[in-house]
Amino acid sequence: MEKVDLLIKNGWIITNTEKGQFVGDIAVKDGKIAQVGENLSSKYEADKVINATGKIVAPAFANMHTHAAMNLFRGIGADLPLMEWLTKVIWPLEGEFVSPEFVRDGVELAVLEMIKSGTTLYLDMYFFEEYTADVVKRAGIRAALGFGILDFPTKVASSPEEYLKRAREFIEHFKGDRDIIPVVAPHAVYTCSPETLTKAMELAEEFDVPYHIHLAESKGELAQVEEKYKTTPVRHMKNLGLLRDRVIAAHMVWLDEEEREFVAESGTKVAHCPESNLKLGSGIAPISDYLRRGIKVCLGTDGAASNDNLNMLEEMATMAKLQKGVNLDPTALSSAQALEIATANGFESVGIKAGRIKEGYDADLIVVDAKKPHLQPLYDPTAQLVYSAQAGDIETVVARGRVIMENYKVLTLNEEEIYRKANRWREKILQKLTQ
Numbered sequence: 062m063e064k065v066d067l068l069i070k071n072g073w074i075i076t077n078t079e080k081g082q083f084v085g086d087i088a089v090k091d092g093k094i095a096q097v098g099e100n101l102s103s104k105y106e107a108d109k110v111i112n113a114t115g116k117i118v119a120p121a122f123a124n125m126h127t128h129a130a131m132n133l134f135r136g137i138g139a140d141l142p143l144m145e146w147l148t149k150v151i152w153p154l155e156g157e158f159v160s161p162e163f164v165r166d167g168v169e170l171a172v173l174e175m176i177k178s179g180t181t182l183y184l185d186m187y188f189f190e191e192y193t194a195d196v197v198k199r200a201g202i203r204a205a206l207g208f209g210i211l212d213f214p215t216k217v218a219s220s221p222e223e224y225l226k227r228a229r230e231f232i233e234h235f236k237g238d239r240d241i242i243p244v245v246a247p248h249a250v251y252t253c254s255p256e257t258l259t260k261a262m263e264l265a266e267e268f269d270v271p272y273h274i275h276l277a278e279s280k281g282e283l284a285q286v287e288e289k290y291k292t293t294p295v296r297h298m299k300n301l302g303l304l305r306d307r308v309i310a311a312h313m314v315w316l317d318e319e320e321r322e323f324v325a326e327s328g329t330k331v332a333h334c335p336e337s338n339l340k341l342g343s344g345i346a347p348i349s350d351y352l353r354r355g356i357k358v359c360l361g362t363d364g365a366a367s368n369d370n371l372n373m374l375e376e377m378a379t380m381a382k383l384q385k386g387v388n389l390d391p392t393a394l395s396s397a398q399a400l401e402i403a404t405a406n407g408f409e410s411v412g413i414k415a416g417r418i419k420e421g422y423d424a425d426l427i428v429v430d431a432k433k434p435h436l437q438p439l440y441d442p443t444a445q446l447v448y449s450a451q452a453g454d455i456e457t458v459v460a461r462g463r464v465i466m467e468n469y470k471v472l473t474l475n476e477e478e479i480y481r482k483a484n485r486w487r488e489k490i491l492q493k494l495t496q
Contacts, residue, residue, distance in 0.1 A: 062106040065090040066462055070102055072113025072428065073442040077120050077405055077417040082442050087118065089424040092462035097418055109464065111457060113428055117442045117450070119400070120416045121181040121425040121458060122373035123407025126273075126311040126332040126361025128187045130159075130167030132174070133486045134366040137494070143341045144281040151366060157493055158486075159216055164189040166482040168196045171371060173479050176200065176471050178372045178452035179427040181460040182408055182415070184309065184332065184361065186246040186273055188217045190231055194241045201465040201473045205411045206235070207246025207273045210261055212254050221257040225264060232268045242411050243268070249275040250294045251285045255301055262303050271307050271411055273332075274298075277320075278312035279343040295320040304329045309410055311361065313351075314344040321347075325354040330410050333402070335380045337363030348402075349384045349393040359407040372452045377403040381447060396447040428457035 067089035075082045076097065086101035087094060096105075131151075138150030164187065175183060181202045185193060190206040197204040208231045209217075210224040218224040232243040245265040247253045253261070258274075265272040277283070277294045286294045295316055298304050306328030313331045316324065324331070333348050351358050360380060362371045377399050384394035405416030408425070415423035431439050435449050458466040465473050 063104060065095055065105045065107045067109050067111070067424070067459070067464070068102060068105055068107035069111045069113050069118055069426070069428065072116050072118035073431070073439065074418055075117065075119040075400065075443050075446065076419060077401060078419050080419075087418060087424075087426070089459070089462045092424060094418060094420055094422050094424050096420055111428060111464075115431055116456075117429040117431050117439075117446055118418070119427050119429065119442075119446055120404040120418060121427050121460065122179050122403050123359065123410075123416060124175060124180045124183040124361050124371060124373055125309065125359040125407040125410060126334050126363055127171070127183055127185055127371060128364035128366070129171035129183065129185050129193065130164040130187050131364035131366040132171040132371075133158075133163065133167040133483065133490070134364075135369050137366065137490070139369075141341075142281065143279045143343055146341060146367065154490065154493070156216065158490065159188055161189045161192045163486065165192040165196060166479075166486060168193045169474065169479045170483050171365065172196055172200045172202065173471060173474050173476060174365075174371045176202065176458055176466050176474075177455065177469075178374060179455045179458055180371065180373055181425045181458065181465075182411075182413065184244065184273060184407075184411065186244075186248070188215070191234070194235060194238075198240050199473060201463055202460050203240050203242070203413070205242035205244050205271060205273075206231070207244035210245070210247040210257060211252050212257055213252070221254070221260070225257075225260055228261070229264060232264070232270060236268055236270070242270070244271045244273050244411075246273045249278075249282070250297050251282055251289070255297075258298075258303055259301055262305070265307055271309055272303075272305070273309045274311065276310040276313055277315045278338070279341070280315065283315055293317075293320065295323060299323050299327075306330075309359070311363075312338060312343070312346065314338055314346045316347070321350065321354055321356070324351075325356050328357075330357045330359060332359050332361045333380060334361045334363040334368075334376075335383055336376055337367045339379070340369070341367055345383050345387050347387075348380065349388055352394075352398065357406060357410060358402050359410050360403045373403055374446075374450055374452050378448055396441075396444040399447050400443060424459055424462040426459040427455050429454050430456045
């Protein structure tokens, strides 16, 4: 008998590969999937065995655009358009409250929520990301973290040069880290000058890291860029030579035909955030068209202040249904494509070999209890995971072979203490809002 660390037995396995879905076993060793097949208990002896009979086993999710610490602003400023929401609500609150302690406590709440909904990798753009990194490491997941870069002063920097300096220091510290992928993260083309955007790309090229930016999110953004630069956000990036394969552009709602070709030719990736775009009235990105053009699309929730959750199952179902609805075509985005976008595409966008249940891939997995009224009877695990499953159905989460949630309990974080901290922030923020 060969020794492995973990054996998941007799589950409905959604491989996210050409092997499809079947009832079988998964053997995990040294954080990676050693074998996927049937009757593996006759071949392997495991330190830990999970009986997944009647359950769905799928790849874990990669949330490829969020601002995790903003969980502490969840529910504030609802029902406003993007620019008004930013300028009248979010930026003033951030100016008052953002600090290392705020980021640490907000990220703890966000990571708890993400683990409970099956996410083991996320891409973040915010401030004090070194404190975010500490939480991520304690939680046992991975994160691609970008120190936000702007042209205007905030509590973390007074000039573009200072933002870039802090971003460089963050990258130098975490480059090559096992859990943290450093990212260069200029906020947007309307908050960063051409010089800042270009210097940010030079930094990303120097250290060979991803470049993450909000782009073509709303009609308001288009109007600002037209007024200032006499062009569109995507053309502005192209004119600066900044559409490249290391770019992960969040939102990408408003692109014309020519711009879509620019993106496809450049290898620029799209981080689609359908629910945030809907709530802020920003629009619906033409994701099915992007896929036809060969553009790599991944999925994100955006921050909980504009979504208002970090639930990738819900995001995935919304994405698929929106594409069917706006195209008047039920085949516009299949459940298998939706799962691919929410899992493998995200991991692969930052160079991680995960998001598929396949030999040699990192063992980032979820086990879903299918014995729920909304999942019975179980005919097609992939379709029913995408269209029927809820975050509360996820009972076990595995990150690089380590069980970090079991029987619905997160093993790496103190849930009650996180709630206590969140409510202390609620009291402070409410006091400010009612002044």
